Amino acid sequence: MTTRLLHALYGVLAALTGVAVAHLVAALTVPAASPVLAVGSTVIDLTPTPLKEWAIRTFGSADKAILIGSVMLGVLVLAGIAGVIAARWLLPGLLMIAALAVLAGVLALLRPAAGPLDLLPSLVAAAVGVVALAGLLRLERSGEESASSGPSRRGVLLAAGGLAVAAAAFGSAGRWVASYRLKGTDIDLPSVATKTTPLPVGLEQKIDGISPFRTPTADFYRVDTRLSLPIVDADSWTLTIDGDVDKEVTLTLADLYELEVIERDITLTCVSNDVGGPYVGAARWLGVRLSDVLALAGISRTGADQIISTDVDGMTISTPLSVATDGRDSMIVFGMNGEPLPRENGFPVRMVVPGLYGFVSACKWITKMTLTTYDQESSYWTDRDWATEAPIKISSRIDTPKPLSDNDPGRTFIGGVAWAQGVGIEGVEVRIDGGPWQPATLGADAGNDYWRQWYLEWDAEPGQHFVASRATNKDGDVQTAARMTPFPEGSSGIQEIAVNVG
Numbered sequence: 001m002t003t004r005l006l007h008a009l010y011g012v013l014a015a016l017t018g019v020a021v022a023h024l025v026a027a028l029t030v031p032a033a034s035p036v037l038a039v040g041s042t043v044i045d046l047t048p049t050p051l052k053e054w055a056i057r058t059f060g061s062a063d064k065a066i067l068i069g070s071v072m073l074g075v076l077v078l079a080g081i082a083g084v085i086a087a088r089w090l091l092p093g094l095l096m097i098a099a100l101a102v103l104a105g106v107l108a109l110l111r112p113a114a115g116p117l118d119l120l121p122s123l124v125a126a127a128v129g130v131v132a133l134a135g136l137l138r139l140e141r142s143g144e145e146s147a148s149s150g151p152s153r154r155g156v157l158l159a160a161g162g163l164a165v166a167a168a169a170f171g172s173a174g175r176w177v178a179s180y181r182l183k184g185t186d187i188d189l190p191s192v193a194t195k196t197t198p199l200p201v202g203l204e205q206k207i208d209g210i211s212p213f214r215t216p217t218a219d220f221y222r223v224d225t226r227l228s229l230p231i232v233d234a235d236s237w238t239l240t241i242d243g244d245v246d247k248e249v250t251l252t253l254a255d256l257y258e259l260e261v262i263e264r265d266i267t268l269t270c271v272s273n274d275v276g277g278p279y280v281g282a283a284r285w286l287g288v289r290l291s292d293v294l295a296l297a298g299i300s301r302t303g304a305d306q307i308i309s310t311d312v313d314g315m316t317i318s319t320p321l322s323v324a325t326d327g328r329d330s331m332i333v334f335g336m337n338g339e340p341l342p343r344e345n346g347f348p349v350r351m352v353v354p355g356l357y358g359f360v361s362a363c364k365w366i367t368k369m370t371l372t373t374y375d376q377e378s379s380y381w382t383d384r385d386w387a388t389e390a391p392i393k394i395s396s397r398i399d400t401p402k403p404l405s406d407n408d409p410g411r412t413f414i415g416g417v418a419w420a421q422g423v424g425i426e427g428v429e430v431r432i433d434g435g436p437w438q439p440a441t442l443g444a445d446a447g448n449d450y451w452r453q454w455y456l457e458w459d460a461e462p463g464q465h466f467v468a469s470r471a472t473n474k475d476g477d478v479q480t481a482a483r484m485t486p487f488p489e490g491s492s493g494i495q496e497i498a499v500n501v502g
């Protein structure tokens, strides 16, 4: 190993140890303030929308792992350079390591809703990094001064190995502490005022590969800007309603439980879902009416047209106030499929609005609703040029057969799901090899805010085939073939897949 490479390795190890110790400190205090996560979150917020869309499309749910990996790689390259510099000019090299960590700390401090504690992990990273790098170089030098160079190199390599082990240990401890603190969402849920009818049996009993009528909670898609889950304590959690209201109120979970508790089957959809994509899920939500919650603050004389919801970290989502008054089942939710909300999906409380994409309605980890106007205030995605009014478009998805799959000839099922929240699905049609649109058989109807499963029996002949589907809502509107990208107001078009038979 050349000396320069060895010095780069010192830098890398010093940085790894600093980052690992900082990760543990963050896990014990503010998980999102872990230096790599703080840098990553800033990158997410600054990434231009088209690039973000491309990353979601290309990497899917691995996009965040790839982002963290890239940030880590960048840090380690710079730390390697710092190691080489420090071997020559000690102070500048150490300063470079420290500066890297302090920069992460500043970015952590600049996050919305950050407090002074957010600086701590990065300061620890700076201190540990500097001490580790200086220590390795000193060990090397003291070895050179003593007579033989062989054993000295062994000593420094041993120390380096020790650091690597320590880094791994601190990193794992941090992960363990964070996951330990993320447990404990088992709060008592209130029971519904009027019993909800059970969800009808779904077509998944009969057709392999079709999405289950109710998405299992563990399989529910997750879309948000976060790199770590917030740790919110249900006992101290509160929801404040302020802005243009009669009187500002702050509610606890117990206050919410005193309102009429309702349960609704609603299909959630992400605006980033491409035609045929995975970012849609159907669940039974337990909560209270958004209108009942707002009434506690009094909005009958309000001039507001917008609710700005703020989450525990200051992220904002904007929702038209009209969804609270137009009769739809807009909800403040604390339960999902009979259980408390998982951390991933907004524990302890989130908003759910049937008919609007999640980015303009479904604020997770909500702590505040501010009544204001679109003229006065804007929110996270509006600031990034996404639409302000974003109703979910009619869409259908083919679940089976899979695109480009190989299938046996003979009797097969083409099946999937279709949704048109608010209006409901009237029919789904399937087109094979550009032929006529044929009506599919629909599964049970669990309300207009919920998706419907559908299938068509098909006598598949050997060869390659093209299969397309389109939905019609109960107003008679047919899913359009006009292609639109998810940005800025949701995708449209018709999914057509190629499959092989034979």
Ligand SMILES: Nc1nc2c(c(=O)[nH]1)N[C@H]1C(S)=C(S)[C@@H](COP(=O)(O)O)O[C@H]1N2
Residues within 6 Å of the ligand: 220, 221, 222, 223, 224, 225, 226, 268, 269, 270, 271, 311, 315, 317, 344, 345, 346, 357, 358, 359, 362, 363, 364, 365
């Ligand atoms: N606080 C917060 N809430 C959020 C988001 C977010 O980034 N932060 N993402 C929204 C988006 S874009 C969608 S589609 C839904 C997704 O909800 P889910 O992750 O429970 O499926 O949450 C919404 N609520």
Ligand SMILES: [Mo]
Residues within 6 Å of the ligand: 223, 269, 270, 271, 272, 357, 358, 359
């Ligand atoms: Mo979304």
